[in-house]
Amino acid sequence: MYLHVQQLIHDIAQDEPDPAAANALQEGLGGQFGEMRTMMQYLFQSMNFRGDPRSKPYKDLMQGIGTEEISHVELIGTTIARLTDGSPRYQGKQTDPLDAPAAGGATPLANALSEGNIHHYLVGAQGALPVYSAGNPWSGSYVYNSGNLVLDLLYNLMLESTGRLQKCRLYEMTSNATARSTISYLIVRDQAHENAYARALETLGVDWKKTLPIPKTNAERFPEVAALVEKGLQSVNYTFDLTGASEASKILRGPSPSNDGTELSVPRQAPEGGEPIVVAPPRFEEYAxxxxxxxxxxxxxxxxxxxxxxxxxxxxxxxx
Structure with a gap:
């Protein structure tokens, strides 16, 4: 079973609403390589796991990362909601033209016709949706669960690498601080999960570096990413296990596969967490x-x- 802490896993920076950035982030939520896919893939792999009882550390590794992905869905979904939140009569810069945020325009939802994804306003009442950036629904067919441990770990490593690559592209698409704070955190955590799956493969004798090159994004040039890497967040994983029964730490130790001078570790059950989760204000123009x-x-x-x-x-x- 799962317990929920009323905190986001990471703080979201404050900035102006940006519906276009929100729609781009939908790819990171409901896309083929997004957070909904990683969450479902790892949880299904752990639920369906078979093998000798000595292989339990691998099941626990998938379970822990899959559980963290639930919090990533929550984080990126909340970020999308904040980027879409704010019709003309509520937020924005006072210098914006008529019908822009805070300008008191006569058509509160006018920007839904020209920016981002109209469904954020028409269907979602200025909130996230289980879709990707083209507006089509997330699909369970994305989930890969072969039942073969090595195949699943290889696929997971590829999934995290591609997800990190896409998030680097998302970072380059917007200067919005709200979007970038979440994107940067997910870039670093994707690397942490890359390291975890890479180490798991190494313990099984798989020389993954010869068969699966990891894209070199040099994401550390992004200041928000650099600050998190400086804390070593790319080498830390969590069990999300309140009972202390997880054996994932048997795998997640030793020098990082990223060869960045850090050591893999499982220092605690869960991260300290960020800002408290609060109820968003009503949007009367959305009848919500x-x-x-x-x-x-x-x-x-x-x-x-x-x-x-x-x-x-x-x-x-x-x-x-």
């Missing part, structure tokens, strides 16, 4: 959650009821 005062009162009452149920549940568990 709507302008009816009675409906808002009902939402508040329901929230209080659910909170009370959760409290009672934890009390019952504590009492045993």
């Amino acid at each position: 959650p709507g302008v009816d005062p009675e409906l808002l009162e009902l939402i508040a009452a329901t929230a209080e009821l659910e909170a009370a149920e959760v409290e009672n549940t934890f009390e019952a568990v504590a009492k045993g």
Whole structure:
């Protein structure tokens, strides 16, 4: 089972809304090499894992990375929502022309017709969607799970390498600080997962460097990436296992396959996390959650009821 911490895995920088950047980020969310695909692929591989009990560290490695990918879906989806959030009557620069953010235009959703993906406004109420940048839905056919450990690890290494390559391209597409803060974090974490799968292959006697060249992106030239690499985040992995039963650390140790002078490690169960998750403000021009005062009162009452149920549940568990 999974437990959820009410924090994003990484802070999102503040900047102006940018619907075009949001649509580009949809590729990193719902594309063939995006976060929804890595999440589903690794979790299915771990659920379907077969083998000698001594091979459990490989299952645990896939499980831990797959669980982290859930938080990446949350991070990039929240980033997309913030980039689309902000119709003319709410956010933006006061010097923008009529019908631009904060200009008080008469047509609040006018930019939906000319920027980014219209479905962010027409279908998603200024939020992320399970699609890629062309607007087509994410597909479960992306998921690769052969049942053969070496094949799956090779495919996973290729998947992380291609994902990192695409995120470097995304970084070059926008100067928006909101987008770049998330893209940079994912670039570094993709490298961490590359290192993990590479090491796993090495322990199985696979000389992956001769068969699968890793693209040289030189992403460290991006200042946000360099700051995270300086902390060694590209060599750290997590178990996301509250019970301490994961054996992934048996694999994730020794010099990094990136040959950058760092050592692979599993220092703790999960990262410390970033900013708290908050409820986004209503967007009345989207009728989300709507302008009816009675409906808002009902939402508040329901929230209080659910909170009370959760409290009672934890009390019952504590009492045993």
